[in-house]
Amino acid sequence: MKAITINRYGSIDVLEYSEIQEPKITPNQLLVKIHATSVNPVDWKIRQGQLQLLSGFNFPIVLGCDLSGVVLEVGEKVENFEPGDEIYTFVNPLSGGAYAEYIAVPANTAALKPKNMNYCQAAAVPVAGLTAFQALLDLGQIRPGKKVLINGASGGVGTFAVQIAKAMKAEVIGVCSSKNITLIESLGVNRVIDYNHVDFTKESEQYDIIFDAVGKESFLTSENVLKSEGVYISTLPTVENLPSTFFTLFMPGKKSKLILAQPNPHDLISLRELIEDGLVKSVIDRTYKLAEIAEAHAYSEMGHAVGKIVITNEEISLVE
Numbered sequence: 670m671k672a673i674t675i676n677r678y679g680s681i682d683v684l685e686y687s688e689i690q691e692p693k694i695t696p697n698q699l700l701v702k703i704h705a706t707s708v709n710p711v712d713w714k715i716r717q718g719q720l721q722l723l724s725g726f727n728f729p730i731v732l733g734c735d736l737s738g739v740v741l742e743v744g745e746k747v748e749n750f751e752p753g754d755e756i757y758t759f760v761n762p763l764s765g766g767a768y769a770e771y772i773a774v775p776a777n778t779a780a781l782k783p784k785n786m787n788y789c790q791a792a793a794v795p796v797a798g799l800t801a802f803q804a805l806l807d808l809g810q811i812r813p814g815k816k817v818l819i820n821g822a823s824g825g826v827g828t829f830a831v832q833i834a835k836a837m838k839a840e841v842i843g844v845c846s847s848k849n850i851t852l853i854e855s856l857g858v859n860r861v862i863d864y865n866h867v868d869f870t871k872e873s874e875q876y877d878i879i880f881d882a883v884g885k886e887s888f889l890t891s892e893n894v895l896k897s898e899g900v901y902i903s904t905l906p907t908v909e910n911l912p913s914t915f916f917t918l919f920m921p922g923k924k925s926k927l928i929l930a931q932p933n934p935h936d937l938i939s940l941r942e943l944i945e946d947g948l949v950k951s952v953i954d955r956t957y958k959l960a961e962i963a964e965a966h967a968y969s970e971m972g973h974a975v976g977k978i979v980i981t982n983e984e985i986s987l988v989e
């Protein structure tokens with residue numbers, strides 16, 4: 670099958686469009702024909718070798734974690750899926766495998782894809798959507814009326830976070846640059862802060878939840894604008910955030926938390942319901958073919974994607 674592999678860490682030049690063996694499933698897995706995947710920053714961080722202590726040196730590595738596609742085969746112990754099911758999920762980015770035609774995934778991490786999404790729209794959801802969902806619901810304990818600030822509202826995680834927070838009936842403030850204000854307003858925010866002109870950490874307004882979807886601030890820089898029982902949640906385990914995450918665990922008052930998204934089928938089903946109810950949609954910036962992955966990584970690495978970058982397998986129609 671066709672897949673994007675790397676045989677060493679490095680720039681986009683290490684990405685190879687290769688022919689590799691199709692995966693075989695174990696009794697608890699599904700064999701999925703991947704129709705679409707997406708680029709997440711973790712994909713190119715792994716490619717660059719930033720996580721090589723975790724991703725190891727067992728080359729070739731097939732990158733990619735998000736996927737939507739069709740179940741071709743089910744393992745003998747799998748009861749809740751059958752061939753022909755249209756699913757979406759993500760796999761551990763460190764083991765990867767989604768930049769390919771086929772993948773074997775644990776059945777207990779997948780869910781049927783939303784009926785009102787095509788494969789490209791569905792492949793945009795799992796990593797970014799679950800990161801936002803689990804950060805806001807599990808770590809933030811979001812409730813109606815809570816005042817929630819989303820920093821990086823225009824990115825892959827941020828666009829889902831804004832919509833999920835609105836769906837939870839929170840008061841949502843989105844932080845983005847001037848060029849993305851119209852988009853963020855269209856997602857239903859109560860107010861936009863343009864980071865080109867205003868530093869939200871220096872304002873007097875305080876929040877119940879600050880979700881730093883792009884990890885550009887820290888608990889310490891945001892502490893003054895958190896309410897007394899407020900929660901700061903970051904997507905990045907930075908040297909600034911790790912100590913505060915540890916210490917605030919044992920202290921009363923403001924908390925610092927880190928999200929590490931998990932491919933939980935219950936959350937995928939909850940997200941599917943929000944999507945099918947028309948409360949959440951995928952914002953897609955660009956779509957590339959699998960063979961154009963280098964271009965897609967280069968674009969993502971610039972750090973200015975608006976929503977998600979989706980990768981489609983060549984023979985699949987973009988609107989299928």
Ligand SMILES: NC(=O)c1ccc[n+]([C@@H]2O[C@H](COP(=O)([O-])OP(=O)(O)OC[C@H]3O[C@@H](n4cnc5c(N)ncnc54)[C@H](OP(=O)(O)O)[C@@H]3O)[C@@H](O)[C@H]2O)c1
Pocket residue numbers: 709710711796797800820821822823824825826827844845846847849864882883884885903904905928929930969972973974975976977
């Ligand atoms: N821990 C986890 O489980 C987890 C899961 C998913 C992602 N992540 C991490 O979360 C981060 C974000 O992921 P993503 O997929 O959302 O990335 P992304 O889509 O590439 O983010 C790009 C967006 O960030 C915005 N941005 C850049 N600098 C900003 C700033 N100073 N203030 C506010 N917005 C800014 C950009 O807007 P402008 O062009 O207007 O600047 C752009 O729209 C990545 O580092 C990723 O690795 C972690």
